[in-house]
Amino acid sequence: MTSLLLPEVKDALRSGDEKILAESVAALTQELLAADIADLLLTLEHDDAVKLFKALEPRKRVHAFEFLGLEEQEKLVENLGADTLGSVLDGMSSDDRADLFRYLPEAARERLYPMLAQAERNDVKRLLEFKEGTAGSVMSTEYATIRPDMTVSEALEHLRHVAPQRETIYVLFVVDDQRRLVGVVSLRELITAVTGSRVSSIMRREVISARATADREEVAALISKYDFLALPIVDENDVMLGIVTHDDVIDVIKAEATEDAQKVGGVEALELPYLETPVLTMVRKRGLWLVLLFVGQMFTANAMSHFENEIMVALVLALFVPMIISSGGNSGGQAASLIIRALAVGEVRISDWWRVVRREVITGLMLGGLLGVLGFVQVLVRAWFSPQEYRGHGMLVAATITVSLVVIVMWGSLAGSMLPILLKRLGLDPATSSTPFVATLCDVTGIVIYFAIAIFMLRGTLL
Amino acid sequence: MTSLLLPEVKDALRSGDEKILAESVAALTQELLAADIADLLLTLEHDDAVKLFKALEPRKRVHAFEFLGLEEQEKLVENLGADTLGSVLDGMSSDDRADLFRYLPEAARERLYPMLAQAERNDVKRLLEFKEGTAGSVMSTEYATIRPDMTVSEALEHLRHVAPQRETIYVLFVVDDQRRLVGVVSLRELITAVTGSRVSSIMRREVISARATADREEVAALISKYDFLALPIVDENDVMLGIVTHDDVIDVIKAEATEDAQKVGGVEALELPYLETPVLTMVRKRGLWLVLLFVGQMFTANAMSHFENEIMVALVLALFVPMIISSGGNSGGQAASLIIRALAVGEVRISDWWRVVRREVITGLMLGGLLGVLGFVQVLVRAWFSPQEYRGHGMLVAATITVSLVVIVMWGSLAGSMLPILLKRLGLDPATSSTPFVATLCDVTGIVIYFAIAIFMLRGTLL
Numbered sequence: 001m002t003s004l005l006l007p008e009v010k011d012a013l014r015s016g017d018e019k020i021l022a023e024s025v026a027a028l029t030q031e032l033l034a035a036d037i038a039d040l041l042l043t044l045e046h047d048d049a050v051k052l053f054k055a056l057e058p059r060k061r062v063h064a065f066e067f068l069g070l071e072e073q074e075k076l077v078e079n080l081g082a083d084t085l086g087s088v089l090d091g092m093s094s095d096d097r098a099d100l101f102r103y104l105p106e107a108a109r110e111r112l113y114p115m116l117a118q119a120e121r122n123d124v125k126r127l128l129e130f131k132e133g134t135a136g137s138v139m140s141t142e143y144a145t146i147r148p149d150m151t152v153s154e155a156l157e158h159l160r161h162v163a164p165q166r167e168t169i170y171v172l173f174v175v176d177d178q179r180r181l182v183g184v185v186s187l188r189e190l191i192t193a194v195t196g197s198r199v200s201s202i203m204r205r206e207v208i209s210a211r212a213t214a215d216r217e218e219v220a221a222l223i224s225k226y227d228f229l230a231l232p233i234v235d236e237n238d239v240m241l242g243i244v245t246h247d248d249v250i251d252v253i254k255a256e257a258t259e260d261a262q263k264v265g266g267v268e269a270l271e272l273p274y275l276e277t278p279v280l281t282m283v284r285k286r287g288l289w290l291v292l293l294f295v296g297q298m299f300t301a302n303a304m305s306h307f308e309n310e311i312m313v314a315l316v317l318a319l320f321v322p323m324i325i326s327s328g329g330n331s332g333g334q335a336a337s338l339i340i341r342a343l344a345v346g347e348v349r350i351s352d353w354w355r356v357v358r359r360e361v362i363t364g365l366m367l368g369g370l371l372g373v374l375g376f377v378q379v380l381v382r383a384w385f386s387p388q389e390y391r392g393h394g395m396l397v398a399a400t401i402t403v404s405l406v407v408i409v410m411w412g413s414l415a416g417s418m419l420p421i422l423l424k425r426l427g428l429d430p431a432t433s434s435t436p437f438v439a440t441l442c443d444v445t446g447i448v449i450y451f452a453i454a455i456f457m458l459r460g461t462l463l
Numbered sequence: 464m465t466s467l468l469l470p471e472v473k474d475a476l477r478s479g480d481e482k483i484l485a486e487s488v489a490a491l492t493q494e495l496l497a498a499d500i501a502d503l504l505l506t507l508e509h510d511d512a513v514k515l516f517k518a519l520e521p522r523k524r525v526h527a528f529e530f531l532g533l534e535e536q537e538k539l540v541e542n543l544g545a546d547t548l549g550s551v552l553d554g555m556s557s558d559d560r561a562d563l564f565r566y567l568p569e570a571a572r573e574r575l576y577p578m579l580a581q582a583e584r585n586d587v588k589r590l591l592e593f594k595e596g597t598a599g600s601v602m603s604t605e606y607a608t609i610r611p612d613m614t615v616s617e618a619l620e621h622l623r624h625v626a627p628q629r630e631t632i633y634v635l636f637v638v639d640d641q642r643r644l645v646g647v648v649s650l651r652e653l654i655t656a657v658t659g660s661r662v663s664s665i666m667r668r669e670v671i672s673a674r675a676t677a678d679r680e681e682v683a684a685l686i687s688k689y690d691f692l693a694l695p696i697v698d699e700n701d702v703m704l705g706i707v708t709h710d711d712v713i714d715v716i717k718a719e720a721t722e723d724a725q726k727v728g729g730v731e732a733l734e735l736p737y738l739e740t741p742v743l744t745m746v747r748k749r750g751l752w753l754v755l756l757f758v759g760q761m762f763t764a765n766a767m768s769h770f771e772n773e774i775m776v777a778l779v780l781a782l783f784v785p786m787i788i789s790s791g792g793n794s795g796g797q798a799a800s801l802i803i804r805a806l807a808v809g810e811v812r813i814s815d816w817w818r819v820v821r822r823e824v825i826t827g828l829m830l831g832g833l834l835g836v837l838g839f840v841q842v843l844v845r846a847w848f849s850p851q852e853y854r855g856h857g858m859l860v861a862a863t864i865t866v867s868l869v870v871i872v873m874w875g876s877l878a879g880s881m882l883p884i885l886l887k888r889l890g891l892d893p894a895t896s897s898t899p900f901v902a903t904l905c906d907v908t909g910i911v912i913y914f915a916i917a918i919f920m921l922r923g924t925l926l
Contacts, residue, residue: 031669035689156654163655170633170650170692187633187650191619192626206494224717226498227710229633229692246709247690250716254687257720258804261727265800265898266793273810274801279822283829286797290872293793294834298841300785305852311778315771318781322763322906325785330729330756330899334749337728338737341721347736359742366746371757378761389768409753435728435898436793443785 005032006043013048018055025055034063042072050079062091070103071276077108086115093167094120095140095248098127102137135219136212138252139233139242142167145175148182148200152193159187171230173240174203181207181232181240209234212241219244220252256344263431264340266293289434296440300325303447310451314462316389317454320379320401325446327371328408329439332416335360336438339420343430353421357414364413368406375401393462400457404450411449412442468495469506476511481518488518497526505535513542525554533566534739540571549578556630557583558603558711561590565600598682599675601715602696602705605630608638611645611663615656622650631708634693637666643701644670649692672697675704682707683715719807726894727803729756752897759903763788766910773914777925779852780917783842783864788909790834791871792902795879798823799901802883806893816884820877827876831869838864856925863920867913874912875905 005028012024029037037060041049053061053076065073065088077085077100089097089112101109101124113121123141130136144166146155155172163169172190174183183203193202209232210219223231223246230243259269268285270277277285304311304321311318339356342348348356376398383394390397416438420430455463468491475487492500500523504512516524516539528536528551540548540563552560552575564572564587576584586604593599607629609618618635626632635653637646646666656665672695673682686694686709693706722732731748733740740748767774767784774781802819805811811819839861846857853860879901883893918926 031667033669033671033689160654163651169654188626191623191632204494206496208496224710224713226496229709246692247687250687250709250712253713253716253720254808257716257724258808261720261724261800261804264724264728265797267797267801270801274805275811275815275818275822279825279829282822282826283833286794286826287830287833289797290790290793290830290834291837294786294790294837297786297789300789301782301841301845304782304785308778308782311781315775318774319764319767319771322767322785322788322910323757323760326760326763326899326902326906327753327757329902330753331749333899334728334730334752337724338730338733341724342737345717345721348738352738355738359738359745362742363745363749366742367750367753370746370750371753374754374757378764382764436789436796439789439792439902443789447785 005040009040009044009052010048013044013051021051022055025052026057029056029060034060035067037064038067041068046075046079050076054080054084058087058091062088066092066096070100073100074104074108077104077112082115085112086117089115090117090120093140094123094127094142094242095138095167095244098124098137101128102132130212133216134212135210135214135216135233135244136241138216138219138248139212139244140167141242143173143230143232143240143243144169144171145173145179145240146185146199148174148176148198148203150199151195152190152197152199152202153195155185155190155199156195159190167243167245168230171228171243173232173243174199175240178237179240180238181209181234183207184232186229207232209238210244211236216244216252217256220249220256223249224253260340260344260431263429264337264434266290266434266436289436293436293440296437297443299444300447303444303451307447307451307455310455310463314391314397314454314458316397317451320375321447321450323375324401324404324408324450325443326439327405328412328442328446330412331364331367331409332412332438332442333435335364335413335416336420336433336435339417340430340433343420343424348421350421350425353418356417356421360413360417361410364410365406367413368409371409372402372405375405391462393458396458396461400454403457404453407453408442408446408449411445412438415441415445468503472503472507472515473511476507476514484514485518488515489520492519492523497523498530500527501530504531509538509542513539517543517547521550521554525551529555529559532736533563536563537567537571540567540575545578548575549580552578553580553583556603557586557590557605557705558601558630558707561587561600564591565595593675596679597675598673598677598679598696598707599704601679601682601711602675602707603630604705606636606693606695606703606706607632607634608636608642608703609648609662611637611639611661611666613662614658615653615660615662615665616658618648618653618662619658622653630706631693634691634706636695636703636706637662638703641700642703644672644695644697644703646670647695670695672701673707674699679707679715680719683712683719686712687716723803723807723894726892727800727897729753729897729899752899756899756903759900760906762907763910766907766914770910770914770918773918773926777854777860777917777921779860780914783838784910784913786838787864787867787871787913788906789902790868791875791905791909793875794827794830794872795875795901795905796898798827798876798879799883799896799898802880803893803896806883806887811884813884813888816881819880819884823876823880824873827873828869830876831872834872835865835868838868854925856921859921859924863917866920867916870916871905871909871912874908875901878904878908 009028012021015021144162159169170187172185173181176182183205184207185203189202212233219231230245232240233242235241262269266289379398379401380394383390419433423433424430472491475484478484605628607625622632633650635648636644639645646668647670648666652665675696682694693708695703696705698704725732729752842861842864843857846853882896886896887893
């Protein structure tokens with residue numbers, strides 16, 4: 001839809017007259033939703049975007065601004081006059097405004113404070129005190145409260161007045177004189193209730209809430225568990241501080257899944273989107289893990305050099321090292337990614353560890369058996385074509401490969417599944433047991449297992 | 464909270480009398496939210512859970528049932544009488560009911576149909592016609608509609624009556640005589656509007672909607688983009704069929720992230736939670752990938768056997784094979800997991816491929832350089848302690864390792880980042896370029912690159 005409008009918008013922007021511009025922009029954007037206007041702003045050149053933004057109707061301007069990313073918001077902030085900027089910032093929902101201020105450098109922040117109305121300035125400063133990642137840092141202070149002694153019709157009348165400034169009016173928080181949270185009513189319940197009855201008689205008193213210092217992930221879990229529209233955030237005295245709404249949860253859940261995916265992939269979690277992360281930051285976040293894994297991998301050279309004599313006698317053993325150890329790493333990576341995700345969504349708990357062990361041992365043996373058969377056939381075929389490499393012991397080498405595969409794949413599945421559970425038990429993030437970490441572990445141990453089995457099975461024959 | 468109640472609930476269940484049980488259960492569960500009652504049912508032994516469930520107040524029973532997983536719902540279905548079951552099924556929200564029927568085996572489904580009221584039976588059958596994964600398969604048919612010619616107060620009065628049977632009344636869909644969707648109004652707008660004005664004068668006419676045949680992922684993306692409470696689902700004539708609500712989106716987003724994580728980990732996506740997936744299914748879903756990767760890894764043995772002569776002359780080269788090729792695989796895995804996730808959340812598009820190439824080449828060279836330095840030092844140290852292995856050419860071997868690491872790590876980053884983009888360009892799922900797949904690709908190519916560089920650099924000296 002926005003792409004269809006683009007030529008017309010560009011035409012309008014070309015007309016120099018501000019009044020004509022404002023009129024045509026108003027006509028063009030009338031039926032567009034804020035998210036679409038934001039998309040439109042993103043597709044325009046920066047100068048045109050600023051022009052269009054200024055020509056927008058004030059309320060549309062605020063909503064479209066909220067749908068932009070932090071980087072784009074910052075760019076606009078740098079190019080708007082104090083008047084436009086002040087009205088946009090005042091009009092923003094309190095959580096989005098706090099996000100922007102948290103993102104901006106100190107100097108820009110100080111420059112913006114004077115443009116804000118006193119109430120909004122205090123609001124931002126209070127919200128900025130909450131640490132990133134806490135419920136307080138993602139909450140909005142624009143919620144609708146009612147009193148327990150109001151009648152239903154009084155409460156509805158009150159809502160009619162405050163509705164435009166509240167992020168949601170579909171969940172109403174009942175507070176006492178000290179603004180302590182004493183109950184909650186949904187607008188649905190209010191609308192279907194007898195108009196003369198008191199709020200206190202229809203409100204639910206057991207309220208699920210979270211502390212402002214709680215982890216935002218915890219808040220997301222509560223909202224997702226109960227299918228809430230909004231979760232109240234309170235201080236240690238149950239005094240209401242703000243709300244976190246359903247749409248923020250989607251962002252949190254996406255962000256957490258991204259963080260986990262990056263950690264599982266062996267990258268320290270990035271704070272910014274991929275294309276916005278400076279290359280040096282990227283090198284640091286990936287380099288740390290790569291170096292650790294590299295140091296781990298140095299042990300594969302050590303492990304192999306212990307078996308130099310065996311390799312010298314039967315070079316053919318060395319040819320299968322990558323294939324065998326990576327099979328262990330692959331099955332371990334599979335198990336790790338399954339368990340990490342299952343822990344993240346709560347399908348598996350720490351207490352399930354024994355059930356996981358049994359499943360993985362059985363699965364690992366079956367998978368190892370499968371690969372073992374393939375390995376057996378492969379070695380026999382190779383031995384058929386170049387018998388001198390095997391010095392007449394093709395069958396024995398094939399058996400060695402098969403046994404090694406079964407043991408190593410089983411061991412990989414077990415190690416890969418237990419590491420995330422162990423990390424969680426130690427209070428660490430299970431996603432840290434990244435696939436490459438599991439693979440490296442399996443590589444080093446796999447070499448030892450493989451040559452130990454080879455020495456045992458081939459002693460007196462090939463070795 | 465539920466765990467504190469557990470002893471009391473168990474006490475109540477022990478009393479044989481049904482009336483006493485119902486009373487104490489009503490008292491205990493009065494202030495509990497449906498999600499918590501569901502948790503309580505899960506912690507009880509199955510027989511106790513059935514008892515408790517039957518003793519619940521009918522409305523609570525329906526809501527608690529909806530919060531249970533499909534497996535638990537099925538177990539309860541098998542143990543409830545026709546009366547209880549019929550009322551629970553009739554009372555369920557239409558999308559949850561359709562989910563259950565879709566999950567149940569054909570025989571169980573046929574047994575349940577007669578217990579449903581006619582309207583609900585037709586509703587289930589209609590919803591079951593939509594294929595799994597489509598918008599139609601996750602939509603609910605319990606939405607609130609109003610007419611364009613209603614006044615605001617008529618619309619509010621209408622809502623008061625239908626509220627209990629609708630999944631949400633906070634978004635109102637305006638339909639004409641043919642039930643075609645012509646507009647949308649939020650309850651917030653309705654409440655703040657002048658009571659005498661017509662719905663047609665306050666409704667927004669440009670409605671964002673989706674077809675019932677659209678992918679559920681697409682629907683989730685729309686709801687998440689616009690921060691909607693509910694998205695209308697229509698047929699090809701714009702006739703309203705249902706809605707998908709904000710809480711369903713969270714489930715879809717979680718499910719998609721889980722699917723991606725499994726694919727990236729080299730596992731075909733599971734349909735059931737980890738612990739509920741039968742071991743044989745697990746073996747099939749993992750075995751297919753493991754076998755493919757194993758076949759790929761067979762080429763490492765082939766590749767190495769081409770360099771048998773070189774290895775024979777300089778066995779030391781073989782010792783570093785696992786370390787070098789896995790460094791390429793690790794950096795490739797990092798790049799792949801970053802890009803797969805960035806594509807999934809829309810941070811990177813196919814058209815960004817050239818920007819990604821430049822970033823990955825620079826990042827890869829820097830990371831390769833970092834590992835190269837470490838490799839150089841390592842080889843020199845090893846050569847110092849066992850000079851006979853290196854036959855006086857420690858410095859040259861160290862340089863070979865360094866150059867190989869730089870090239871292979873850069874190549875890994877490039878291949879790992881381009882594969883997901885290429886897959887997406889071909890219309891395939893980028894998550895299929897799993898970490899182990901990238902690692903295997905890097906293993907085989909890495910061996911060739913390594914020995915080619917070694918032959919070039921060591922010719923006439925060590926080789």
